[in-house]
Amino acid sequence: MITAEIRELFPILKQEVNGHPLVYLDSAATSQKPIQVIEALKHYYEWDNANVHRGVHTLGSRATDAYEGARAKVAKFIGAASEQEIIFTRGTTTAINIVAASFAESVLREGDEIVLTPMEHHSNLIPWQQAAKKSGATLKYIPLQPDGSISLADVENTITDRTKIVSVVYVSNVLGVINPIKEIAAIAHKHGAKIMVDGAQSTPHMKVDVQDLDCDFYALSGHKMCGPTGIGALYGKKSLLNNMEPVEFGGEMIDHVDLYESTWKELPWKFEGGTPMIAGAVGLGAAIDFLTEVGMDNIFKHDVQLTNYALDRMMQIPDLAVYGPTTNRAGLVTFNLGDVHPHDVATVLDSMGIAVRAGHHCCQPLMRWLEQSSTARASFYLYNTEDDVDRLVTALLKTKEYFGDAIG
Numbered sequence: 001m002i003t004a005e006i007r008e009l010f011p012i013l014k015q016e017v018n019g020h021p022l023v024y025l026d027s028a029a030t031s032q033k034p035i036q037v038i039e040a041l042k043h044y045y046e047w048d049n050a051n052v053h054r055g056v057h058t059l060g061s062r063a064t065d066a067y068e069g070a071r072a073k074v075a076k077f078i079g080a081a082s083e084q085e086i087i088f089t090r091g092t093t094t095a096i097n098i099v100a101a102s103f104a105e106s107v108l109r110e111g112d113e114i115v116l117t118p119m120e121h122h123s124n125l126i127p128w129q130q131a132a133k134k135s136g137a138t139l140k141y142i143p144l145q146p147d148g149s150i151s152l153a154d155v156e157n158t159i160t161d162r163t164k165i166v167s168v169v170y171v172s173n174v175l176g177v178i179n180p181i182k183e184i185a186a187i188a189h190k191h192g193a194k195i196m197v198d199g200a201q202s203t204p205h206m207k208v209d210v211q212d213l214d215c216d217f218y219a220l221s222g223h224k225m226c227g228p229t230g231i232g233a234l235y236g237k238k239s240l241l242n243n244m245e246p247v248e249f250g251g252e253m254i255d256h257v258d259l260y261e262s263t264w265k266e267l268p269w270k271f272e273g274g275t276p277m278i279a280g281a282v283g284l285g286a287a288i289d290f291l292t293e294v295g296m297d298n299i300f301k302h303d304v305q306l307t308n309y310a311l312d313r314m315m316q317i318p319d320l321a322v323y324g325p326t327t328n329r330a331g332l333v334t335f336n337l338g339d340v341h342p343h344d345v346a347t348v349l350d351s352m353g354i355a356v357r358a359g360h361h362c363c364q365p366l367m368r369w370l371e372q373s374s375t376a377r378a379s380f381y382l383y384n385t386e387d388d389v390d391r392l393v394t395a396l397l398k399t400k401e402y403f404g405d406a407i408g
Contacts, residue, residue: 006294007383009034020353023388028173028201028332028379029357030223033287037226040286044279052278053252053269067278070285071268074233077288078199078218079209084267085241087234088276092200093123095219095234096167098271099196100127102244103217103236104165107194110136113163115193117142117150117179118369119172122362124198128167137164144369147325148175155187163193170202174363174377175324176307176332178202185214194240200224204381205303205330207296210235222280227287231280234271241267248273299382303331306380310389317396323370332379334361337396340403342376348399354392 007013010032015022024032044066050059052067068083075083089095108114114128114137132139142150142158159166166188171178181197188195194216202208204225210218218235222228236244246253246264251274255263264270291299310333315322319338337345346358357377360367367373378392 004385007385009036009290010383011035011038013383017353017355018351023354023384023391025378025380025384025388025392026355026357027204027224027381027384028377030229031204031226031381032383033228033283034226034290036290037228037283037286041228041279041283044282048282049279051275063278066282066285067276070281070288073285073288074220077208077292078203078220078235079211080235081211082238085235085238087236087241087268087271088281089219089232089234090230090277091221091223091232092198092219093221095217095232096124096196096198097127098234098247099217099219099236100131101247103194103240104128104131104135106244107164108132108135108137111162112137113140113160114138115140115142115159115163115166115188117168118144119148119175119177119363119366120167120169121173121198121200122364123200124167124169124196125365128165131165142168147177148172148323149177149325149328150179152180152183152187155184159187159191159193161191163188163191165196166193167196167198169198169200170208171205171330172324172366173201173332174334174361174366174375176329176334177325178206178328178330181215182213185216189214201330204291204299205296206300216240222284222287225284225287226290228280228283231277231284233284238267241271244271246270246273250274252276294382302382303380306384306386306389307331307333309386310378310380310392313389313393314396317393317400319400320396323372323375331381332377334375334377336372336375337400338403340399342374344403345376345396345399348402349392349395352391352395352398354395356392 012032048062050063052064071083071086075086143154185195196217197215199218199220203220216237222231253270253273255265321336323334342358346356359374
């Protein structure tokens with residue numbers, strides 16, 4: 001398990017909420033930030049704040065070095081072949097939208113297929129709905145097994161020679177299931193399709209190697225991996241990105257401009273119009289340094305152990321339903337407590353200093369598949385402990401007592 005010293009690096013966790021020490025169990029929505037990231041942001045704004053790529057003065061050079069240095073860190077962190085394959089974005093949502101708008105427009109025709117799963121976050125669903133509407137392509141879905149996982153046999157049966165794009169979440173933000181991306185990519189490529197991977201929940205918790213996965217595109221969000229909000233990245237194979245058109249125009253993405261025609265810079269800058277998220281990139285670079293020092297294998301092992309502990313304890317609570325598989329899952333537990341509305345559960349837990357998520361988690365189709373309007377979710381990260389889980393279980397038992405007849 002991760003040591004107590006790690007927890008000490010997160011200042012926000014030292015506070016009390018509603019008279020109780022904070023137990024933060026909402027890292028799938030956004031993670032907390034270690035002091036190293038906070039200090040990196042502070043240092044940038046105090047010493048290096050300037051625009052990048054544009055000035056020859058010292059501050060501009062330092063800002064550019066920090067910004068491009070962060071790109072190199074992202075490339076190494078996810079195993080990209082080149083820094084040119086890393087496009088800075090506002091996050092996973094923006095990254096997926098770029099692919100759905102640019103790449104999809106260039107390859108999709110009427111009658112083509114886009115293959116998804118019912119467990120996709122809205123950010124990996126709605127952009128493809130729009131792409132299908134514009135092109136006349138058809139949306140198809142890999143069916144889910146009873147526990148919420150997917151089988152490779154169903155993948156084989158769903159992807160056809162008419163499939164042009166497969167877009168799948170690596171780790172579900174509701175079910176916690178870890179999808180077999182490498183195998184799905186191989187099946188997609190066998191049929192000539194390209195695969196986009198939503199890595200929002202996987203990148204913070206497990207070692208990722210995009211070349212080993214052989215995915216064509218991969219999206220991540222910095223704020224879920226100890227970095228700042230408003231920064232993320234799109235990875236794309238260089239051969240694909242080179243042939244894609246930008247979706248945002250102006251600023252540093254241009255090469256030459258005439259009154260009636262313009263040309264674009266080379267990768268990765270042709271996709272980064274305007275002043276980029278410089279401080280965000282600096283903070284993301286610091287977050288990657290921090291996660292690398294802790295070790296992604298250590299983080300994954302910690303998450304699995306803590307999730308298994310939480311599952312064992314929570315499944316002993318009468319009338320509490322847990323969703324998703326019991327094995328091969330990442331660090332979160334989605335649940336409902338009898339007939340008590342998840343928002344009521346979350347409100348009572350908050351009164352005891354415990355932060356969990358409640359709602360449809362931006363996965364309304366999946367909620368309908370689960371036959372639930374909404375659920376509660378406890379999600380874990382490297383700063384959580386078994387004591388946090390124990391407090392959650394105790395609080396859920398008190399919640400059960402509080403609502404009494406509403407349970408069951």
